[in-house]
Amino acid sequence: MPEPILEVRDLTVHFYTYAGIVKAIEKVSFDVYKGETFALVGETGCGKSVTSRALTQLIESPGRIVGGKVIYHRDDGSTVDLLKLSEEEIREIRGKEIAYIFQDPHASLDPLYTVGYQIAEAMVVHKTVKDWKEGFKRAVDILRQVLIPDPEKRVKNYPHEMSGGMKQRVVIGIGVSNNPRILIADEPTTALDVTVQAQILDLMNELKRKYNTTLILITHNMGVVAEMADRVAVMYAGKIVEVGSVDQIFKNPLHPYTKGLLRAVPNPLGKIEKLEAIPGTVPNLITPPAGCRFHPRCPYASEVCRQKIPELKEIEPGHFVACHLY
Template sequence: MECQPIIEVKDLYVNFYTYAGIVKAIDGVSFKICRGETYCLVGETGCGKSVTARSLTRLVPPPGRIEKGVILYYPEPGGKPINIMELSEEELRKIRGSEISYVFQDPNTSLDPLYTIGYQIAETMHAHGTVASIKEGIRKAVHILKMVLMPDPETRVKNYPHELSGGMKQRAVIGTSLSNNPKLLIADEPTTALDATVQDQIMDLLRKLRRDRNLTILLITHNMGLVAEMCDRVAVMYAGRIVEEADVYELFNNPLHPYTKALLRAVPNPLKRVEKLESIPGTVPNLIYPPPGCRFHPRCPMVMEICREKRPPEINVKPGHRVACWLYAEKRGE
């Protein structure tokens, strides 16, 4: 299948200006999401997945700042792209929630506790002119709750967030985010705060919505099981960089980067039998003083001299499979 990009990120840098120093949270990230696919960003806590996702609509909270990079959004297939970096606040606002929507990690805190579910769905639609008034929005909210398979939507629409269970809240959040028919849904660990059984239901819902509404999803997770289940293509992030990107089957069958390999050995692999789960030695680096060269080199079992000095190039090993590692540069004689 040919890739029709919906969003394209080129050479993104994001820094956080904290009292302790400048945290180089995102360091030259490039990727592209194709229309209709589910693209996954995986990596451990603090590797920059969420910041990358928020950067897509410049939603990085202060003291974070996007230093440079190009973010291209293609509203129509094959159409002219919009550079998100050049938009005004008001133009961005119009894109957020109507073209590109978010679902965040914790549904318990995503909704305002003082307003009903219906009201919050209605104001989201009202903000983008989907409905003429809040009242009309509340009427339409019932259909939206039906769409996200909320039990008893007529009652739920009048409920306050605290009257709903965690799973129902996340359904309400997903409904709110989809209320303006967005083209891209960014789901930032949408099930991490939920019970395991509810996680499955939410993932089933996302799959169904994606099929029914031809949605493109950017899924952020640290759960490799979820990656195998949901994703078409996967990017593995480590310390603010994408270290490997591949088709989901390719990644699980033929991981190349030592970090990806270690990561897959650390979790039960859904495709292969793993004898013993291993942890990755060492800890995530401090990104105020990131290690020079390859950021993974202090923990890498295959570390070479060059890894300590120079940033590894991105190497396309196969079509659609790229890896940022010196091991593969050498093999190809570069």
């Protein structure tokens, strides 16, 4: 069996709003293995980003992590539950051993500081360079690695002086600056056109190989998943409904929601008059449906689906599904 680097068990996050308690993610469990690319997929609002942020306690008020464990396997062989660490202890890990690439580069970068300062700051704070001078020198190297032309000049640029693709590369540069063991990329190509998207994905693959990083990829783009991922977890309405290798998910999808997602992807080789859509809408997570949360939209729903929550079961080696059909 591959060696796990992260074991997530029954992770639950609620948001306490005026309208009621939003059950954003409910008893989410999965493993991430060392050196793999693990993709978390699902439609907008299913809880992918909340899950990724909860791993290092990045949930802000009115949100609260109400249960679960995130067991992190450190380099020295020891393990630690990231949810039990104090703010000071988790800051030692966040940004150094577990780093993020957030989905909006415009919001991730501070307009008041140069990009060189922001890359150097990540290293100075975590003491992976001895001083600011060395930090700026390394920032130039990092800009070169993320394929930004003329890095000696660009290191002095402010974010507004760069294009969207360049800003996204700077954010990736900040993410990899401390050679993290786990890199969490939250929709890293959402705001980019297709050519820049392909360059960013190639770049992330290259950096992953170079630093032997474990990549957790958050996306709703099934094309990106097919190209990048080793294993996939499919989320729906705050729950994981299927986990498997990328081949298992694409060639033998089991959950009706996974099948619906894949049917909604246009096939450039097929002659399709009309794309298939999943009927209905995403449920309100203040009052989610009883039983399986997908049953109001599922063509195979029966009485048991309306009453009992399905458990994640292993159907074939490494392929899990939460569905009463199995």
